[in-house]
Amino acid sequence: MQIIDRQKINNQIEDLRKKYGEDRSALMPILQDLQEIYGYLPDVVMQETAHAMGIHPVEVEGVASFYSFFRTKEKQGKYVIRLCQTISCDLAGKQNVARQMENELGIKFGETTKDGMFTLEYTNCLGMCDQGPAVMVNDRLFAKVDAEKAFRIITDCRRDFLKSDFPEVVPSDVKKAGPILDHGIKPVESLKKALAMPRSEIIATIRESGLKGRGGAGFPTAIKWQLAGAAKGDKKYVVCNADEGEPGTFKDRMLLYEETDLLLDGMTIGAYAVGAKKGFIYLRGEYLYMRKYLEKALEDRRTQKLLGGNILGYKEFNFDIEIRMGAGAYVCGEETALIESLEGYRGEPRNRPPFPVDTGFQGNPTIVNNVETFIDAALIISKGADWFNEHGTDKSKGMKIFSISGDCELPGIYEFPFGIKVSELLKEAGGINAKAVQIGGASGHCIARKDFHRTIAFEDIGSGGSIIVFGPDADMLQVAKNFLEFFVEESCGQCTPCREGNPKLLEGVELLEKGRCSVTYLNELKKLGETIQVASKCGLGQSSPNAFLSIVENFKSEILSPAVAGKLTKEEQYAR
């Protein structure tokens, strides 16, 4: 039996290696497909994969255990139900959905039903924050789930889920479009224009526009492209970061689906400018439902000679794009972790320098850009630098797509110029009663009313576009707790401040919750937070205490109130 099994597994692995390639970078997609077949990754499957790829089984297990979407212990249910545990879905009533699901299935989260039909899991941000609570069942997403809808979803699965009358793709909720979203540019227009330009001219136009990366860090796109273009190397790569894992961000989900052509134009323009022959779209595992759609778009472009050899008849311009799926690790949005993941390793951030523009995918020059950045670049080529930089501020040019969720009347996707005041944004989204706003997702800052006059721009409060609104009744300690739980879970564990520090902060929040945290200890926690910020290796750790620290600063009396409310004596409050 064992022998036959191994033979079968081997044949499957060989087929997958033909499909995805023979080198290490094929490991993730091979494991993803094997998990599809077996429902999990049994030891024997991992061993055979290692054997076929000529690596140690521990390597394969190391990769499988890193990503939350891989299962190595027990078979997952036929239907894996993942309920989003991010703060926006919390605010929208996640608890009721969770209770309904547990009752209906008779299992707890983290368990699988005895009949092997259902696995129930929590997951981090599903990118549906404006339409929460959100649930993912296998590769399908469901928005605005309440107890009744949860019941219907489970019933549908029991009957045969595929016949469900829920929509395949949850519609996007664009509340306000502007020059970017109302661009009026036809597919391929930008690409055609770009290919008639010298490569340096493309980058010069992007430079003139002042475009800075839309993924959050705001690095000037032209510099990145110029450095990769100038770097030595025959093999260069273009990577679209479609990992969109920042809690509260969902604009890339909309852009990937509704502006696919512009995105692919932007990536192809980038490839032409830097001299790349191959591109990847690193699509987060949570957006699996979009894969088929994107694959089809790529296939269509191949038939139209927009991808492949001699693109649009330009000799010597060969470029193709492959989609690679993430597997539920937020840290893989960090560009060097993303590259590690593409190469088939654990998504652990690298030291920098060297930078990806020089030493990226498999040691070759690589540009990694956000979905929105590529779209903006394509539009800038079509419409010119001035069209773009007439909006925004001096240091943050152009329009930005925002994802707004939480306690506001009109959650959804908004296009605003950089430099917009927080108060203006709240007015548009119907959130003027807000007591706090989290800007930039879990890694961003939580600001209070006194700071609503501040602007969203790289020189003031920078953001990849995630805005979560907290109403007058929001419990800020719970907000801090939610974000810290997120970081504790998502830290890759490579460096001590982030791995050990965040659980300490979370413990502190739990003490605060019980009213057992003294002011003195809170001050120590603050110092610890500041140490994590400066001593962590990558952006995840460096930004992980931001929310906690800003909540402590802005809502100190609120979070200390359990202690003040009589649980601690004055002496105890200042003890420790």
Place this chain on the structure above:
Amino acid sequence: MAKILIVDDDIDFVSAVKLVLTSNGFDTAVAYSRQEGMDKFVSEKPDLVLLDVMMDEPDDGFVLAQSLKKKSKDTPILMLTSVGQVTGMDFDKDSEMVPVDDFEQKPIMPNHLLEKVNQLLGN
């Protein structure tokens, strides 16, 4: 007498190079940024440009080289950089992206620099 424009944001490096060049009979002009480099190129009409890569922005040298070649494609450019040591970056001549005539790593020995300069000036 040939005039050489030195564009580099490292003041010490600029004065050292200037000393080497003037004591060997060259005229020099200096600039400390991309913009100043362009201005001096126009006003001083140098016969050769010594150009750094990383100035205010990490790609300033490439951008300036592209603009200079557009203005006067026959003026040779020698790119001097320590980029490799700082960041592990490795660049090569490329008529489109890195339109320079030669490349040298910093630090550079005075004799070697003079040799390169003479070579590029066709002496």
